[in-house]
Amino acid sequence: MWKVGIIGAGYWSEKxxxxxxxxxxxxxxxxxxxxxxxxxxxxxxxxxxxxNLYLDIINMMENADIDVIDIVxxxxxxxxxxxxxxxxxxxxxxQKPFANTLEEAEEMVKIANEAGVRLMVTENWRxxxxxxxxxxxxAENIAGIVQTVRYIHTDWYSPRFSPEKNLPQPxxxxxxxxxxxxxxxxxxxxxxxxFGEPKRLYAETKQISPFIEGxxxxxxxxxxxDFFGYMDMSWxxxxxxxxxxxxxxxxxxxxxxxxxxxxxxxxxxxxxxxSIIDNKGAEKTYIESTELNYIESHKNLxxxxxxxxxxxxxxxxxxxxxxxxxxxxxxxYESSQNKQxxxx
Numbered sequence: 001m002w003k004v005g006i007i008g009a010g011y012w013s014e015k016x017x018x019x020x021x022x023x024x025x026x027x028x029x030x031x032x033x034x035x036x037x038x039x040x041x042x043x044x045x046x047x048x049x050x051x052n053l054y055l056d057i058i059n060m061m062e063n064a065d066i067d068v069i070d071i072v073x074x075x076x077x078x079x080x081x082x083x084x085x086x087x088x089x090x091x092x093x094x095q096k097p098f099a100n101t102l103e104e105a106e107e108m109v110k111i112a113n114e115a116g117v118r119l120m121v122t123e124n125w126r127x128x129x130x131x132x133x134x135x136x137x138x139a140e141n142i143a144g145i146v147q148t149v150r151y152i153h154t155d156w157y158s159p160r161f162s163p164e165k166n167l168p169q170p171x172x173x174x175x176x177x178x179x180x181x182x183x184x185x186x187x188x189x190x191x192x193x194x195f196g197e198p199k200r201l202y203a204e205t206k207q208i209s210p211f212i213e214g215x216x217x218x219x220x221x222x223x224x225x226d227f228f229g230y231m232d233m234s235w236x237x238x239x240x241x242x243x244x245x246x247x248x249x250x251x252x253x254x255x256x257x258x259x260x261x262x263x264x265x266x267x268x269x270x271x272x273x274x275s276i277i278d279n280k281g282a283e284k285t286y287i288e289s290t291e292l293n294y295i296e297s298h299k300n301l302x303x304x305x306x307x308x309x310x311x312x313x314x315x316x317x318x319x320x321x322x323x324x325x326x327x328x329x330x331x332x333y334e335s336s337q338n339k340q341x342x343x344x
Contacts, residue, residue, distance in 0.1 A: 002306055005030030005064050005090070007057060007081060008072035009042040011168050012095070016072050016122075017046045018295055019302035026306060030064035032057055057081070061088045068093065068309075072122075074171070075100050082108045086115035093305055095122045096185045097329070098322050105326050109319040120305055120315040121322040125186035126193040127297035127304075130268050130290040134257065135194055137266055137286070142276060144263025149195060149222075149229025151187065152256040154270070157235040160249045161211035167249055178214030179235055180205065180332045187231055188328040189317065191222065195229070198222040201328060201342045203335040208236035220332060240270055253292060 004020055006013065006028065020026050028046075032054040033039040043053045054060035061069075061084060069085040071078060071094045078094055085092045092112060098121045099105035112119035125131065137143070161173055172178060180187075180203075191198075205218035217234035240254050254270035265277040272290040277283045301317075308315050315321070331342040 002026050002068055002309065003029045003064075003066045004068045004070055005032065005060050005066035006070045006072060007032045007060075008095070009033035009035065009038050010072065013042065013072045014046075015124075015295055015298045016070055016302070017042070017048075019298035020070070021046065022299045023303055023306055026302075028052065029066050030054055030060045032060045057084060061085070061090070067091060070122075071095055079104050079108055082111055082119070086111045086117050089115065089117060091118040091309060093120050093122055093302075094319075096322075097181055098185070098319070098326060102323065102326050102330055105319070105323055109323065112319060118309060118315070119319040120308075121317045121319060122298075122301065123185065123189045123317040123322065123325070124294065124297040124301045125190045126316070127300045128190075129293050129296070130255070130257070130272060130274060131190050131194065133274060133287060133290060134259070134266060134268065137274075138194060138259070142264055143259050143261025143266050146195065146227045146259060146261050148227060148260045149191075150256075150258040150260075151191065151229065151231045151233075152270075153183070153187065153231075153233040154237050154240045154254045154256075155235045155252055156238050156241055156245055157249070157251055158209035158212050158216040159236050160245065161209055163211070165249045168251075173212050175212070175214045177333060178212055179216050179233060180218060180220075180329060181214070183233070183235075184329045184332060185322075185325055187233065189322070189325045191229075191231070192325060192328075193316075195224070197324060197344065198328070199224055199344055201331050201335055201344070202340075203332040205332070205336040208234075215336075218332070218336070255292065 004026055020028055028048055030052055031048050034055055036055055039053050069090045069092050071081050075097045200223040202221040205215040207215050209216050216236045220231040222229050256270050257268040259266040267275045274286045275283050276286050335342045
């Protein structure tokens with residue numbers, strides 16, 4: 001039985017709690033947040049005993065019977081929390097974005113290695129249903145030799161961040177790096193999962209919403225030796241709206257991915273359908289419907305974490321691996337600012 005302590009009871013913590021509770025060999029023995037009211041509310045919601053609720057991190061580290069620390073807090077807190085967990089000899093799952101700088105991320109990896117504890121970044125996007133299926137399709141060589149890739153994300157989200165609106169994550173308004181930091185870690189990790197490591201990157205980004213500090217739209221070119229692709233990502237586009245948006249401001253992420261190969265095109269539509277188009281132009285449905293199933297993606301991710309602890313195998317999204325994702329994230333901002341190609 002692996003005994004887990006969770007730090008952070010905020011917006012996304014519910015996905016983590018549900019995932020841990022879905023694994024028979026895991027027990028939540030600690031849940032910590034400095035907000036007593038929120039902690040009590042979440043503890044009652046998920047039937048976590050009051051004696052396992054902690055307002056102080058050190059208290060939980062010292063007194064709870066735990067083997068694993070799950071950090072579900074903002075990136076500026078990660079370095080200190082990883083230090084505390086590593087010093088206490090706990091294995092670590094750390095929420096994305098892993099760090100505010102590449103140097104901080106490298107320091108956390110070093111700390112975990114020196115302490116002899118395992119460290120994985122909570123990167124769930126690659127575990128979403130459509131990308132797992134498309135990974136299998138690539139492995140089966142359905143597209144053949146990859147020639148170009150187009151990855152598109154759309155939402156009419158940030159222009160609705162006016163001050164009077166309640167947001168699930170209101171700190172988005174004040175982030176100096178927004179779309180390609182908060183969401184870019186997802187997209188670059190998924191891109192690497194599917195296509196490997198790009199050799200060069202060029203980015204153009206823009207702030208459209210007047211209610212934010214950072215960028216909310218951008219185009220990223222990614223180059224390889226024998227193919228290239230782009231990301232067309234925006235929280236400020238109406239192009240895929242099918243009806244009037246609701247009064248409540250919530251994300252409605254839609255994603256498309258088109259992989260062109262010499263044998264066929266694999267196409268993910270924003271409604272979740274995946275199709276194959278052959279060289280004669282005939283299109284057939286590969287799977288009628290998939291979804292961006294966040295809760296299931298976390299269940300699979302958390303199960304992967306436990307499986308790797310049990311078997312001593314490498315995490316797919318280890319701290320070391322996530323350094324490569326962060327290089328692409330921070331390279332995006334460098335390229336956009338300097339209008340230069342970044343080489344890796």
